[in-house]
Amino acid sequence: MLHLLAALLAAAPLTQCFSHAAIPPLPIPPRISAGDGARLHSQSGEELPPVDTVYTFDQLIDHNNPGLGTFQQRYWSNWEFYQPGGVIVFNTPGESNAEGYMPFLTNDSINGQIAQAHNGATVMLEHRFYGFSNPLPDLSVESLRFHTIQQAIDDLEYFAKNAKLPFPGGDQVGPDKVPWVLVGGSYAGALTAFTNVNKPGLFAAYYASSAVVESITNLWAWFEPVRLHMPQNCSLDVQAAIARFDSILTGKNQTAISALKASFGLEDLAHPEDFAVALKNNLWAWQFLGPSSGDDASVFYDFCDALEVVDGANAGPNGRGGEYALAAWGKYWTDGYYTSLCGDMDAETCLGSYNASDTYFTSTAIDNYDRSWMWIVCNEMGFFQNSAPFPHPTLVSHVWQDSDDERTCQLFFPTAFPRPTPPPVERTNFAYEGWNVHTTNIYFGNGQRDPWMYATVSSPFTYVPDTPEQSIGLSEGGFHCSDMITLEGQCDASVLAVQKKGLAAIARYLAEWKAAKTGAY
Known part of the structure; x- marks a missing residue:
């Protein structure tokens, strides 16, 4: 299942490389923290709330019918590197309870590296219908009619435009005021690309790791990287x-x-x-x-x-x-x-x-x-x-x-599928472009050993060009979402190269966003 792949970030020990790695580990970037695990602000030294502090946001149940009301969508934030005007690094871990994904908020991940490099804060939003962010109190077919890719994309937009984030000045950091970077891996990586396609210009930059952009009924080639490597x-x-x-x-x-x-x-x-x-x-x-x-x-x-x-x-x-x-x-x-x-x-x-x-x-x-x-x-x-x-x-x-x-x-789902029916993947690929994705300000990071690679823009079944506007990095030693994990780059030089290319692309997109805002063009 796809959600198990994203669990790599949550499950991986973040202090040492596995012994099968061919390259010795490099030093871990410094991170300022209090002795009890709470964060200290990198500039002021102020003690911040623990990164697992839960916040809630009043999210719309149905973006097509706001009159249905709202539900409590959980989110988390870390602002140890934040300075006014800095970037907001935004992600959802996708198809899982988000409680196990705290590294997405720190520089143990690419998210935190981007925040650290650009005086930013990290924000992680639990995907609707996962964990305890549920529009309705059960997972019946009647409830799940509000569980769609489009509703999830709309969640990201509505949150970004309306949330009052829990740090000083957090009510003045909408994507029209400061640059936001949407980051995602695996399904959430696809959601990152889909958001860019569906809502162009919403965010300043996008980082999509192992993004399964092409929906495929039988992804038999999931096993090809396994067989070959x-x-x-x-x-x-x-x-x-x-x-x-x-x-x-x-x-x-x-x-x-x-x-x-x-x-x-x-x-x-x-x-x-x-x-x-x-x-x-x-x-x-x-x-x-x-x-x-x-x-x-x-x-x-x-x-x-x-x-x-x-x-x-x-x-x-x-x-x-x-x-x-x-x-x-x-x-x-x-x-x-x-x-x-x-x-x-x-x-x-x-x-x-x-x-x-x-x-x-x-x-x-x-x-x-x-x-x-x-x-x-x-x-x-x-x-x-x-x-x-x-x-x-x-x-x-x-x-x-x-x-x-x-x-x-x-x-x-017997009431939704009274007879066995193939998933309508053509409809999804038409709506969000699949392998035909052609957008701007996005970086795709992939790995050749990733079993999901054949659904990404690096699939041998397609050709998506690597351009400055839609940049692609592919690591020989990368597995699923490897480039999202700081330590993976410290253990494998090819993953590190993909991370560096991605960080450079994001820096370029942010500079372009700021130049456009200030009229520097």
Whole structure:
């Protein structure tokens, strides 16, 4: 899921590089803070509120019908570097409860670096229908009709024009008075680009990291950066194991099918489609990688070690073959991975996708990012992550198809989808330009190891030129949203180059904004 990718910033330890990094860590930029964790203003030394202090804003429930009233939208702010007239660095973490994203407010992130360089304050707005910023008290289909990309864009505009920010002079910092920079990563990166397309001139500059601007029904190429950049022997063995897996699971030998399920401890999983999609979990762990990912990286590399390492000896570059790899994969599941994934739940409860009464699908309680994100997946963006088309190499099974994802949408929202229906991605791409984006004052930062790269402007499936007005940086060593994390640049020179290019582009856009305001042109 896309929201898990954005979690890298929140989850990454921000003090050391992961041992797989090829480049030694560089010094962390200094940050002024009080001993108890509260911030001190960089100039006055005044103690500021902790960055996790919650503020609220009266946001419109429906921007098309203001008469419906408002709801309390949560936001956070840090003004340790702020001087009057400085930049406002604005972002939403997107599809998640925002409480875990405090680094977006500090110079542990690109947001804070921009604020520090331009005497600015950082502001983070929780996206509607995530966390506790809900226009209505549940996540029913009736409520979620106000959960759209356009409503989220309108939230950003309405907040910027009307919020009275909680620092001295914060009631006089609208985007018509001081420059604002909208920053986002992943879905929020796409939202950043969409806002620039939809409301040109609203903000002075935009920084979009790993921005998934092109909505795609089946983003099978999510797995291409994984296939190409994971250890070669592991990649070949996973491909061979999946080919063998599909041959057994689609065959008529029930004894072999039962034995295969038993080898993974999944005897009571009723449907072959659910067995097929369950194995994606091992590959989805790639989204947490990066030089600063620390122990999170072990989830993926432990999986490869289980397939390739025997008695301390790693397999050669060609791996150990599909038969061995599939058996080793099953043993990895039964040796503890299943428990880490499902706890004490049985397989059908944990991994099944056919039970329409399962509370996972039916609960409408708030602060359920899976349900909120699936609404956007099913209605606007797609991003199903399935097998590559034949005869392209694939890391995942062909047994689970797009139709199964459409069925999942139906399970989540049966009244909205009385029958399985493909997401209308063409409509989204038409509205917000997708790969055809052509705008100004925006910087796109991407990484070649990012599994979402094929939905960005750096996708090999398209060509978006790198221009001064719409600048693009691509790092060879970058993973998902790597350029948003200060430490990632300190651990990888290619990521650092993307960060520097982005900071230079933002500085140029801000200078142009100020020149236009003062009539210097």
